[in-house]
Amino acid sequence: MLTTKQDNRLTAAENVAAALALDPTAYAQDKALGQIRQELDARLDELRPLRQQGVRAASPGATKTKGQRRELLCTAAAEVAGDLYSYATDKQDRSLQTSADYNYSSLFKLRPTALTDLAQHILDAAETHQAALLDYGVTPKRLQELRDALASFTGTKNDPRQQITEGKAARIAIREQFNQLATLLQDRLDRSLRKYARASPDFYQKVLAARIVVDRPGGHKGSGISETPKPQ
Template sequence: MKKFKEDQLVMCGQVVDFVTKNKEAIAASEAAEQQAQELASTYALVAQAQGSAVKRTKTLAQDAQTAKKTLLELLPALLGPLERIATRLGDNDLLASVTLSSKQLRKLRPLAFGAVVQSVLDSAARPAVVPELGKQGLKPATLQPLRDALAAFQTAQPATRKTINERVVAGAALEDLLDELMGEVRQLDSDMKAFKLLNRELYEGYAQARKLVTTGGTSEKVARPV
């Protein structure tokens, strides 16, 4: 969502807080009271749409981080024995694929990291390697926690990227909701003008809450009550 849109949302929150706190005074105008309720309902929808997208992405990112941490902790338990096996078998290709340090593994980007771990597990499943691993107590079933962690990592990674893309797409929907919200605010502007006669102090307070707080980025003129 563009910065000026975010600023609009902050301003709408200010207005909703104001009309909520001054509900009894605003009730002097039935029209303003009803419009304030409509505004609060629409604002709740926009806030929910924004918050759920952020929470969903954060949860998936945490899942990916947890899976990667597990892999980094468990992988040395397989890499060490595989290095010894590669040396005994004179398998230089295997040796090259299992001599990555923890530091090197941590620096790999997600897709590359997942591919390396998959390659190591594939090597561990080779017919010539399985018996050698067995001699070191590493049976295929013993490696299941590594496979599970890799599966969790691979599931979380594309899901995170997909959700970020969904947030971009949903950004348009979120901005549509915000446009509707701004429409509700402008209608309330008209209703609140009656308080220039009914309660001037209340009206001035509303006008203050209605000010757009610009925190930077692209600006856009926003209608304010006159």
């Protein structure tokens, strides 16, 4: 969603548009101000939907699912690794013992990429000795469980980083839209209004009053429109 400060500035811009719409005769011959009004309406049409859409954080449900997938992968890999270690011990295969010397805790604390690499290594070793491991309870069903858990976790291990990247990009895009709105109001509207302070003071005061942003409590720091335009 928009920050409170951005929402305040959007409301102020809407008030300006309403003030301009109330008295179009005051600037009927002013081509520049008429164009500014059209551009302002277009900007507002782009920004209003952001009140409903905005920037959303990852939901707790998505985080929980990611954690569950990690747990499933660590459980399946640790169980197969345990049986693989027993087999390696019986065969006095030191290298295979080292490859399988992992438990749930040691797997769970690994970074996502390291976890997937190690789980794949355990799976590869188990598949290499698949026939012999049947005597140790490593069935095709258990190996398939490990494959499925690995595929599921691998498909989502980059989700948090992707969500952060997408969220940051969305915030930057919204900030840029408000910067463009601020440029329209500060650099163009305020300058075009100067002459109306004498030519049409009532109209000038109405638009000037609409330009004031009242910050509601709970606002966040954000970019937007200047709060109090100064007559120039």
